[in-house]
Amino acid sequence: MPINRESELVSSNPQQSNVAASIPRSGSDENFIVERIFKAVMEQRLAPNTKLSEARLCETFGVGRMRVRRALLLLSSQGIIELQSNRGAYIACPDKSEANDVFAARMLIEPPLVRQLAQNSDDIDLAILTEHIAHEDAAREKKERTEIIRLSGEFHTKLAQATGNKFIFRMMRELVTRTSLIVGLFGSSENASCPDDEHSNILKAIQSNNPELAEELLISHLNHIQSGLDMEARQEPQDDLAAILR
Amino acid sequence: MPINRESELVSSNPQQSNVAASIPRSGSDENFIVERIFKAVMEQRLAPNTKLSEARLCETFGVGRMRVRRALLLLSSQGIIELQSNRGAYIACPDKSEANDVFAARMLIEPPLVRQLAQNSDDIDLAILTEHIAHEDAAREKKERTEIIRLSGEFHTKLAQATGNKFIFRMMRELVTRTSLIVGLFGSSENASCPDDEHSNILKAIQSNNPELAEELLISHLNHIQSGLDMEARQEPQDDLAAILR
DNA sequence: GAGTTCATGATTGTTAACAATTTTTGTCAA
DNA sequence: TTGACAAAAATTGTTAACAATCATGAACTC
Numbered sequence: 001m002p003i004n005r006e007s008e009l010v011s012s013n014p015q016q017s018n019v020a021a022s023i024p025r026s027g028s029d030e031n032f033i034v035e036r037i038f039k040a041v042m043e044q045r046l047a048p049n050t051k052l053s054e055a056r057l058c059e060t061f062g063v064g065r066m067r068v069r070r071a072l073l074l075l076s077s078q079g080i081i082e083l084q085s086n087r088g089a090y091i092a093c094p095d096k097s098e099a100n101d102v103f104a105a106r107m108l109i110e111p112p113l114v115r116q117l118a119q120n121s122d123d124i125d126l127a128i129l130t131e132h133i134a135h136e137d138a139a140r141e142k143k144e145r146t147e148i149i150r151l152s153g154e155f156h157t158k159l160a161q162a163t164g165n166k167f168i169f170r171m172m173r174e175l176v177t178r179t180s181l182i183v184g185l186f187g188s189s190e191n192a193s194c195p196d197d198e199h200s201n202i203l204k205a206i207q208s209n210n211p212e213l214a215e216e217l218l219i220s221h222l223n224h225i226q227s228g229l230d231m232e233a234r235q236e237p238q239d240d241l242a243a244i245l246r
Numbered sequence: 247m248p249i250n251r252e253s254e255l256v257s258s259n260p261q262q263s264n265v266a267a268s269i270p271r272s273g274s275d276e277n278f279i280v281e282r283i284f285k286a287v288m289e290q291r292l293a294p295n296t297k298l299s300e301a302r303l304c305e306t307f308g309v310g311r312m313r314v315r316r317a318l319l320l321l322s323s324q325g326i327i328e329l330q331s332n333r334g335a336y337i338a339c340p341d342k343s344e345a346n347d348v349f350a351a352r353m354l355i356e357p358p359l360v361r362q363l364a365q366n367s368d369d370i371d372l373a374i375l376t377e378h379i380a381h382e383d384a385a386r387e388k389k390e391r392t393e394i395i396r397l398s399g400e401f402h403t404k405l406a407q408a409t410g411n412k413f414i415f416r417m418m419r420e421l422v423t424r425t426s427l428i429v430g431l432f433g434s435s436e437n438a439s440c441p442d443d444e445h446s447n448i449l450k451a452i453q454s455n456n457p458e459l460a461e462e463l464l465i466s467h468l469n470h471i472q473s474g475l476d477m478e479a480r481q482e483p484q485d486d487l488a489a490i491l492r
Numbered sequence: 493g494a495g496t497t498c499a500t501g502a503t504t505g506t507t508a509a510c511a512a513t514t515t516t517t518g519t520c521a522a
Numbered sequence: 523t524t525g526a527c528a529a530a531a532a533t534t535g536t537t538a539a540c541a542a543t544c545a546t547g548a549a550c551t552c
Contacts, residue, residue, distance in 0.1 A: 053532095053533070053534090054533075054534070055532085055533075064506070064507070065507090065508095065534095066505085066506065066507080067506095069534095069535095070319060073316055073319055073320065074319065074323055077320055077323050077324070078323075085513090085534090085535090086512080086513050086514060086533085086534055086535075087513090087514070087515095087533085087534080088514095088533070088534070098412075101411045101412060101413055101414075102413060104409075104411055104414075105411055105413040105414050105417075108355065108358050108359060108362065108414065109354065109355060109358075111358075112354050112355075112357075112358055113354060116354065163350075165347045165350055165351055166344075166347060167347055167348060167351040167420070167421060167424075168347075168350075168351050168354065171351075171417050174413070175413060178413075299502095299503070299504095300503075300504070301502090301503075310536070310537070311504095311537090311538095312535085312536065312537080313536095315504095315505095331504090331505090331543090332503080332504055332505075332542080332543045332544060333503085333504080333543090333544070333545095334503070334504070334544095
């Protein structure tokens with residue numbers, strides 16, 4: 001039962017964790033914080049209901065309070081955290097009804113999405129997807145749990161990315177992130193969120209210009225994920241103390 | 247050629263425009279600003295590329311700079327405005343490629359959406375939609391331009407709302423807002439964004455449990471909107487001075 | 493007159509101190 | 523021990539001053 005410490009937030013990128021300004025970060029900077037927390041959620045290292053205190057984030061990322069607050073606002077607008085007035089920021093904790101909504105939304109969008117990809121598979125860049133499958137296999141080989149979880153979700157966002165449509169990409173990204181939270185909360189067994197070779201089969205169907213098969217495989221794939229959840233016996237979310245383990 | 251003054255931002259709600267704290271606003275407060283600017287964009291009163299200076303917004307809404315900056319950050323995360331570093335906030339100015347992406351995304355989502363609505367039309371609340379159609383007719387009757395424009399877009403978000411799925415709702419809301427910007431930029435003639443009775447026909451198809459017809463009507467409706475645009479001869483966006491008319 | 497340079501003013505970005513609220517801790521009484 | 527109450531600490535929300543950057547316009551050169 002892996003318990004997370006907030007310090008893991010900066011673990012994956014060794015440099016710039018201690019000395020903040022060693023490398024002049026590109027981009028508008030609070031995106032750096034957003035991406036880190038986003039990734040931690042995707043890898044289920046930050047459990048729902050975990051409190052993210054401003055002070056802690058400041059020292060974790062070596063950044064002023066303003067940056068942290070901006071990042072928190074952005075994260076809350078994406079539904080990844082919840083801002084409670086005068087109480088702080090907490091990792092979002094979807095309930096049963098929200099979980100159903102997420103899967104309903106994915107059922108609405110993803111089937112037509114892969115269908116479209118399979119129809120135009122000549123025009124789009126499938127190299128990224130084949131490469132991704134390889135990464136997934138490698139991670140499974142090495143039994144890197146967090147990596148497997150993250151890549152499993154990322155496959156779906158990369159499907160959206162393959163359309164080259166940034167709106168579709170952003171929608172899927174949000175839904176996939178939510179799914180990650182949900183799987184962490186309601187996932188009954190320790191199985192990685194996606195069965196072994198379903199991604200690979202979907203990709204093959206796309207490559208071989210078979211829209212019907214691709215769509216069918218994706219639908220059953222989503223159903224597998226959803227049926228792997230135990231909506232009733234919900235894992236009680238860890239609260240601040242248990243999660244941070246101080 | 248209606249030119250907008252920023253003061254119109256607060257025109258629709260007479261109270262609380264001058265005296266800021268006369269009524270203790272509910273909600274987390276910067277949402278108030280977000281909604282106002284959002285609405286102004288939907289009604290095409292704020293043209294693309296219009297600059298929103300912090301000082302101006304502060305006095306317009308009678309709010310401190312912090313609130314304004316938070317609101318601007320939220321708006322930029324929704325793609326409604328663009329934050330340029332050290333230069334300020336500007337109403338987003340979609341280009342041709344983005345416009346195509348928006349319509350492609352809508353073509354992906356909305357057909358299955360109305361199909362689903364028509365399939366389950368017994369379970370969902372259609373009263374809101376019929377009521378909305380009545381509003382649209384009334385606005386057309388009175389020739390209230392901004393009202394017509396806003397309601398035209400809102401019909402589509404209310405379709406999404408009818409699913410009761412907040413993710414689908416948020417996605418559609420973003421796409422519809424974008425569409426409003428696009429129609430303002432590329433709309434060639436003065437025609438309101440949606441032809442007269444197409445909304446009504448779509449709703450009838452949904453009510454009569456006819457998924458195929460509903461889907462077909464919606465597709466041709468989207469095509470009508472898109473073909474009413476002149477993608478090449480783009481209206482040059484008004485800059486700050488011309489738009490604000492000070 | 494066109495173009496460049498530089499100073500000025502206006503605007504945005506950042507920081508730090510202060511205020512308001514919540515959470516914790518300690519104390520006392522039942 | 524449990525509960526209620528109050529003081530203290532910690533945390534978040536807000537404001538205002540300061541720093542940095544960009545836009546404007548005047549003076550100057552060619």
